[in-house]
Amino acid sequence: MHDSTNDKSSEKSSITVMVCTLASRLLGILKARIIGSIFGASGIADVINFTFNIPNNFRKIFAEGALNGALIPYFTTLIESGEKKKANRLMALLCTYQLLFFVPLCILSYFLGEPLIAFFSDFTADKVALGAKLLPFFMVFLATISIGTTFNGLLFCHKSFFHASFAPLLFSLSVIFGVQFFHESLGAMSMAYATVIGGGLQGLYSYFAVRRFGYRLQVAVKPLGTPFKPLMIAWLHVMLGSSFLVVGQLIAYWFASGLSVGSVTAFSNSMIFWQTPYGIFFNAIVMVSFPLMSRSWALGSIDDLQKQAGTALQYLATFLFPSFILLYFLSNECVSAVLQTGNYSLTDSLLTANVLRYYLWGMVIIAWYGLLQRLGYSVNRHRQMTIVSIIQTALDILCMWVLLHYGLGIIALPIANAISFFIGLVILIVILKDVYPITRDRRLAKGLLRLVIANLPLLGLCVLYSSWKLTWYQSGSNLKTFFFVCLLGLTGVGVTVLSYSIFRIPFLQILFARKQRKENTQE
Template identity: 55%
Template sequence: MHDSTQSRRTARNSLLIMVCTLLSRLLGIIKARVLGSVFGATAIADVINFTFNIPNNFRKLFAEGAVNAALIPAFSSLLGRNEKHRCVRLFALLCTFQSLLLIPLVLVSYFYGDGLIAFLSDFDANQVRLGGRLLPFFMVYLATISLASIFNGVLQAHENFLHAYLSPLLFSICVIFGVWFLSDRYGAMSMAYSVLGGGLLQGSYSYLMVRRYEYRFKPMLRPQNAPFKEVLVAWALVSLGMGMQIITQMVSFLFASHLSEGSVTAFTNSTIFYQTPYGIFFNAISAVSLPLMSRAAASNNAPLLRTYTRNSLLSLLALLLPSSIILFFLSRESVSVVLQTGNYTLADATLTALVLRPYLVFMVFSAWYALMLRLGYSANRHALMTRIVFLQNLLDIALMWVFLKLGLDIVSLPLANGIAYTLGLFILFFLLRDLFPLTKEARFFKGLLRIVLANLPVLAFCIFYKNLGLQWHESGSSFANLAYLMLIGSAALGIMLLSYKIARIPLLSLLRSKKHGGNLQGDNLIHLD
């Protein structure tokens, strides 16, 4: 009974995360359209986007991935050993540390905002003054969501994924309605007030949810029995890796800016399409599996850790492989239907689709690489994982340079990225072979073969469609073309679901398994405890 109950819970958690991530992406599109509608492509919009990007870069270091990779394994391990009192103390210490770190940043932005904007930009005097007024509000938002990331990490360690992934939606909703209704009265400052309100709403909601588990936000400076130092070291190491990823992203845009006109836009837009299926499915799998893997590692339960890792890898393959195939063959159609309107031409859409395809070829390997990093984090091997992240990013930059020299143009960027992730994946398989011995994983290869074979009908359908040479998408964005795209995509999806049913691959039973490893027979192909 315990196995079936846990299986249903983990499947439900994965589905909830998928839905919340999808809603987040949709709200992000709506937010972008509202901001574009209100502020357009004006000098004011440039200041808003530039200034808001400052806390967004800090967010990658103080919140989101960096915090979760260090925090969730620590809390999950303590909870797995029934050491709740140490969790409560660690929570208070982390909140105090974040506050002491971020309050000075807020104060500096308030007293020296104009100077910071002037130093970082080439704006004129009016734009600098506007940026200086916006920056303190945006930095308070950084403080609230950085604390919210701690709250949400604790919620995930307690396997409360609904509220952890629901709270960010509140921020987007607040910004959308705030800018829409306040812009006539407050102009650009409507963005400042909306961002501030959204950040406070997100943080307050997450804190109210975490209080239900008896955690309290109170000043505390003495670690005593809490593993505070260990978490800070892990946090610092993961932040170094995130910093390296930011540098690689900046280098990518630098390379793209030296190519032909439209290359930067094509590169940016291609990542939007790639990140949609990747973000939805990877978040659903990794968010549920990381706390479980951390608890298994803390209890030295090697068979259970292998099971969680194996089934997470297979779940990612079952979800991302058909996504890659369908979007690869419908890349031009998808980009044209979504973006080709006004000054965005068919040539622009074609270039974006060209950049998108290498990302899709390597999407499964990229997701596996990220999951194996989390396996290392769950076993507290943060230093080793940081070295791998540095190596992978340096390899990415080197390959971009080589491919550009070979004349591959803008395709060099996604191709280098995919190859670097794939090589990093095999390095991780080798270095983490004591946690997940790939060469001894017959069940993994059996599951892999079954999923690949089940996707052959989808591949055949997509090849058949592409050989028809239909050009309906060339007219660009319209309701009729959207209907065509949905019809073709639905047909491919229907073939995939039928094929998976015949192969007995249960998509809705994500992350389910027997406690002692289970098997890969029938409906137990993709499962966790």
């Protein structure tokens, strides 16, 4: 009965996160469309995307890495133990020390912006100057998002999944509104001001949501009985590993900035499309399964830990398999229907779609890598996870350099990414085999085989469509192309749902079972 209740709660939580993340990704695509339409794949757009990527990558250290790797286990332990005052003080400590770190960082970015942008890019002097002007605003955004993530960590621990997942929508809405209505008067700086306002709104919303659970923000510098020290040790391990990931991303953008004009924008926009299905399903599944794995390890329930890890891996494949197929065969259509407008030409769209297709090959690999890394954090192997992150990043950089040397151009970046994460995944499987022997998980193997068979109808339909070599999407972004893309996408989803129903794929079966239980209760 206990396991059944947890399963139902997990599924409901996953759906909540999934819906909010879907809205966030759709707004992200709309944001990219507006920026692309206004600034095109021009030098200005390249500078905006490049400069914003600097704090956005550091967000993975101070926000995503901290939340996924350290905060949740410690906050969960305090809350479950009824030590809410210590949890409140721990939140205050984290916010105080983040402010002490970010305020000087923002000041430094103002005075050292030009040499920093010049060091990390191959931009001309005027582009470097623009990037330096934008950077301090984007660093303020980093500070607000990082502190807001601390609040979101508490919200997840209190199972307030909606508020934690809704907050990021405010940032996207702010940027969309700011750029759309103020670009004529402010130019590229409309993005800078909108980013600061959006980050502030996101952080404030999360804080007011946390206040509903009795938490209050205050200045604190002494731990006073809180698990601040072990949390910081775990956080430092996570940040070190994430730092190498950031370095890899910065080098990837540096490589892209040295290629033809528009390469940075194509690289950046391809990631937006790639992250739409990936972010939706990865966040929905991992952000729910990670706290459960941490609890299982703390309680010494290895069997439950292995079951949760295997189930999460299967759920990721359940959604990412069809996502890969649909987006791979409809990449030209999707990119053109969304971005090909204004100054964003067909050539720009096709380049973005081509980069996207290569990134898609690593989608499931990267998701599994991320899940197993969370499993490592759950069992307190932060040091090993950091070493694996360093190895993966080093391999990524090496592969990029080699592939670019042999003339592959911009597609060298996604190919190198897939290769390095695959090797990293293999290393994680070996390191964690004593905790979760994935190669002996027959339940997972049978589930994956069923998933592959269940996705064959969708694959066949997409191959058939691709063989027709239609070019209707080349007219660009308009209601007609958008309608046809939606129609094709819904057809693919319908085929997938029907096939999954026939083969009794677990996740959808649970959803349908819940609906049936509700109907039975009403009767």
